[in-house]
Amino acid sequence: MKGWAKRILGRATARDLNRKRNEYNRLLVQAYSGTDPVFDLAKVESTRRDGLRSEFIESGQQTFTLAPEFTRDGGHLNEAGRRIAAEHLLLALAKL
16 A cells, blocks of 8 residues: 555655665676675575575566565564674675
């Protein structure tokens, strides 16, 4: 309902904002992969414990989202999410 109201008012919805974040992340990884170390926090945050990525598909476009088990409010990492992100960051730093 909230997304519908925002669309009627011409405001960005949570899905719109997720698409923008995904595009920015894709461009960042594309620009620096192979030349500089890149820690893809967005990939870590969207990868669920079973290895699948949290996502939605709309108009044929795949958009990754924060995995629900790593958040309480849909926008910020909870304790489990922070721990997973920290572990992945330490692993990435250890490889440098």
